[in-house]
Amino acid sequence: MNRALTRRSVAAVLSLLAVAAAQAQPFTASTDPARAQVTLPEPARPELPSIILIGDSTVRNGHDDGQGKGADGQWGWGRPIADYFDANRVNLVNRAVGGLSSRTYRTSGHWARTQAFIKKGDWVLMQFGHNDASPVNDASRARGVLRGTGPESEEIDNLLTGQHETVYTYGGYLRGYIAEIRAAGATPVVCSPVIRKRWEADGLKVQRAGANYAAWAAEVARQEGVAFIDLNEWGARRYEALGKAAVDGLFPRGTPEETVHTNLAGATLNAQLVVAGLIQAKVLPDAFYTRRFTPDGADDRPVADARKVKVEAPRDPALPSLVLIGDSTVRSGGQNGAWGWGERLAAFFDIRRINIVNDAIGGRSSRTFFTEGRWAAVLQQLKPGDTLLIQFGHNDGARIGDPAGKNRGSVPGIGDDTVEDTRPDGSKETVQSFGWYLKRYIADARVKGVSVVVLSPIPHKDRWQAGQPRDFENYAAWGEQAARENGAQFIDLTMFVTEAYRAVGAAQVDGYFADARTHTNDAGAVFNATQVVRGLKQLPGQPLQSYLREPAL
Structure with missing residues (x-):
């Protein structure tokens, strides 16, 4: 034209x-539905x-x-x-x-x-x-x-x-x-x-x-x-x-x-x-943006390629190990400036006396960490006297059956309910509950003489301020119940971090994130690692106290 x-x-x-x-005529809602009076929002x-x-x-x-x-x-x-x-x-x-x-x-x-x-x-x-x-x-x-x-x-x-x-x-x-x-x-x-x-x-x-x-x-x-x-x-x-x-x-x-x-x-x-x-x-x-999506509904953030992220081995097999499993909020690898708290945890420990082994991987849920075989590889390395920290939840809420969920969603709760999901290759998978996967990790680790601590997820940047509903309420409750009923300990990391964020204020918290909502930068990773250590110190018996030291950050 x-x-x-x-x-x-x-x-x-x-x-x-x-x-x-x-x-245009005055509103006449009684005769013209298209002109019904409505109160529309204005810029906040x-x-x-x-x-x-x-x-x-x-x-x-x-x-x-x-x-x-x-x-x-x-x-x-x-x-x-x-x-x-x-x-x-x-x-x-x-x-x-x-x-x-x-x-x-x-x-x-x-x-x-x-x-x-x-x-x-x-x-x-x-x-x-x-x-x-x-x-x-x-x-x-x-x-x-x-x-x-x-x-x-x-x-x-x-x-x-x-x-x-x-x-x-x-x-x-x-x-x-x-x-x-x-x-x-x-x-x-x-x-x-x-x-x-x-x-x-x-x-x-x-x-x-x-x-x-x-x-x-x-x-x-x-x-x-x-x-x-x-x-x-x-x-x-x-x-x-x-x-x-x-x-x-x-x-x-x-x-x-x-x-x-x-x-x-x-x-x-x-x-x-x-x-x-x-x-x-x-x-x-x-x-x-606080979340990003592709046209097929997938999260626009990249999922770490499992083939390129090897299961980390203990530096000194003769020492006890503190082993971490979880998602990208535990280990991001510096991608797009993001770091997980697990990557800054070693500074708080005497690594001459204990290994810090971070086997978390970005984009995983309690389900996919298990189904991809990563748990089997981690379990093979665990030994009596080790301690396992588990933090999942950020990716478990994906809708089961929706290809955009990347087959990551777990069934809500801690029971034995299952849902059948179809994998990209057409095969069928029986999906268990979030609590089922946690209980499996706990049971497998305890058989090998390993102490287990379940942590609730770190909060999103927009879900910690006073007056807001707490973040990850359900996952925290399910994690705590799975831990309590199966011989593990529990740290409500969501609230430890939330309280710490409230103490320092919004301006400082904004400077802790590498993206709009989820992933922390280096400073944020150090800040959250500090809260993890605070939680460990408050566990009954303080099982890791003898390995802690003042960090040289």
Whole structure:
């Protein structure tokens, strides 16, 4: 398309849309659901840049509270996506409204009110389409748009509002938003509508909307040179990877006819796709993210290659050993500036009298450390008089059955419940509970005369301040119970670190992390190693006290 023609078309559309906005009627919730009064959030910290969301109920459903049904109610992805951004660096402002289209978000006045919060340096994500195929003119909602992305328009006398109105194409409305966002000095991002739960006859493939709204959204984004996130295609691929039964669990229970509105789990899946799209298009600074994802839902952080991380052997086999097993928060190897507390623990011990053997590996859970055979290799080296420290939990919460979970999730709890999971090679695996794996480690080690200490995970950077729910509450409880009932000791490292973070304050804690939320840098690793030692000193009998020394840090 000729760029000069495009600019003239956009200018014309903006002019006409401005007239339409000026003619917008007062809210009449009793007669026009699209204009129902809703209280929309404002930027929590106006001095920070903002990510502003506009769209329909698949972005923000109702009052954004799950209709009082908790996680099983209807949720838009705009709620869970907030968890993936650092609120100390950027606002996440979800101003989507259920029931609206690209047309009625503007004509009902919501866009004008949202524009008041858009400033230079902000980002605005738009996702419309689910309601745009409705009738253009009726006495119910009158929210439909003309099909396509061209300059066509239609004059109507709106049967709902009683006003004369010019209705434009879907692409025309998107271009209007894009132009006005840019005029405010902000960056627009276009998302296709999220995928519907509609399967082909074979029950294996999901029906795409690639010939209409998803394609039109992509076309407008390409022509206008803005980032595009294909929630339609990426969502379809995720659904197909999960399968029908699992996808049903992403929608409210007892509503098999529901194909659009997800529960909180489904909204979280869509939120992860949005994050993946933002990362892929390099839209936002890396420091904004607290979690990163790829389009298949996997954590964007690399998982250590087991082939390149050998099981560490004791330096002096004649000495007792303090052996560590866990994940990347125990051992990160300096990747991207991250270090685990286990890599700084030796400074607190007299290594002339005890070996410090760090066999933790990044990306592992209590399950994969066992199934990959690493535990068998560690166990072979253990001997009477050694001490084993165990810290898992950061990766155990991955959803079983979801390929994005990298086959890491364990069954919640400490019981004997199992779930069957499919490996990438098609083989089946019986997955045990988090507590089952801990109990296996404890039992195996004690048979060899080894003392065992279970530690709860270190807290995330955004989950330690006073007034917040404690981090890893369930994993701490399961770890403590598994230890108590099976002859091991327990350190609530989550709370040891939490209390220490509270003592030094947010400014200092921020300087302890190599990424947005999880992995500490060298200073943070030393700080957390100090808390591990504090916990060891408080164990009954102080079993390692004679090996400790003042560190020369």
